[in-house]
Every structure is written in structure tokens, then in C-alpha cells.
Amino acid sequence: MGKIISLNISREKGVNKEPVESIELQVDHGMVGDAHAGDWHRQVSLLAEESIDFMRAKGLELEPGAFAENITTEGLELAKLPLGTRLGNGQVVLEVTQIGKKCHHGCAIFKQVGDCIMPREGIFTKVIVPGTLRRGDSLDILP
Template identity: 55%
Template sequence: MGVIKAVCTSDIKGIQKTEQAVIELRPNWGIEGDAHAAPWHRQVSLLPYEQIEAFKNRGAEVGHGAFGENIIVEGFDLKSLPIGTRFVCNDVVLELTQIGKQCHAHCAIYHQMGDCIMPREGVFCKVIAGGTIAPGDLIEIA
């Protein structure tokens, strides 16, 4: 069992996301109002809270959404889970579609710290069943 620590969106790709009180997810689309929402395999990005905290302990000053992540989850080593893993949070069902990503243009965090965790720690999902997610909600592997 995991816990949602933060939910974040942006209406433009390639920038830091802004923390929200709640997000609305639509099946085969993603998060309402987020630039990555579309009928493709990377509708929602997840990043482990523990890795963000470890990165901050190395001297980085980063807030929620700084890596472009939509959902920060505590309790899972996301990158170790197999493709096809399903997460359930309230009525929402997410299916893991990609682990990590190639970073073509280094972000501001990379230029500040010489590293960015999203390419190796972040995972991507598509929305199977919609609903709402907010910080404090429990999330589990189905």
C-alpha cells in the first residue's frame, strides 16, 4: 500500500508542474488540464517520494512537480515494477506503460545539480478507469 503525497499539472509540456488540491483523470486520456493528456501511452507520470527526498538530501531545492511529475507516490519502488502493473486509487485504475525516459534536452534541475531523477526513477501510465486523486489518498497495486 502506498500514499499519494502530491498531484501536479501544467498546461504546457516541458515545464515544471504546479501542485493541485485534486486531479480529475479520464480513461484513455489522462489528467484534465494537463499538457500530456492525449490518447497515448504516457498520459500520467509517477515519481517516488523517497527518491525526491534523497535528491533533496543531496542539496537540491525542489518542490512537488519540479521534475514534471504528475503524481508523487510514497511506498513503491516504481522503476522495479513490470510493465502492465496496475495501480488502484479510489475509482482510478492506472496501467504502467513505460519505465524511465530519454532526456533529450537537459532540464533546469539537471543544469543546477548535474543530475535529474525523472529519466531513471519516473514511470508512465495510461488511465484505464477515471476518477479523482488527491494528496493523502491510498494507492495499491491491483
């Protein structure tokens, strides 16, 4: 069973995501108000707090959202989920569409420590069932 630690949004591309208490998700769009939302396969990004802890162990002081993830989770091995896996909280349903991504040039974290976890362990999803998510909500793998 997983838990949402942080919900993070940026109104413009190229700026840090800011934590919010709740988000609204729409089908064929993703997170309402997020600059990276749209009708594509990478509507909502997720990264596990456990992955962020791995980078903290390298000496970085990092808050949830530092890797530009929309949802920071705890208790789910996100990178091990197969494509097509569905995650939900009793209302919202997300479907895993991509594991990892190519790291963009100039990533500040990679420059600092020579590594970045998002390209290996971040996942991307699309919205299947719309609704609201709140910080502290459960997020579970659906059958």
C-alpha cells in the first residue's frame, strides 16, 4: 500500500515545482494547472520518496518535487511496475505509460553529484479516471 507524500505543480515550464495540498486530474490532460499537462502519455509523473532518499544519501538536501515529479509517493516500488499497471485511491485511476526518461542536459542534480534518479526510477502515467488527490491520500496498485 502506498501513500502520497507530496503533490507538486509548476505553472510554467523551466521553473521548480511547488508543493500543493490537492490537485485535480482530468482525462486526456493530466494535472489541472501544471505546465507539463496535455493530451500525451506523460500526463503525470511520480517518484518514490525512497528514490529521493537514495540521492540524499549522496549528500544532497532535497525536498519532494526536486526532481520535477508531480506526485511523490512512499511505500511503492514505482520503477518495478510494468507498463499498463493501474494505480488508484478509490476515486482517481492512473495508468503507467513510461518508466524513466532521458535526462535533459544541464540537470542541476546530475552536475552536483554525477547521478540523477529520475531517469531510472521516475514513472509517467495518464489519467484513466479523473478526480482529486490530496497529500496524505493512499495510492495503491489496482488489480
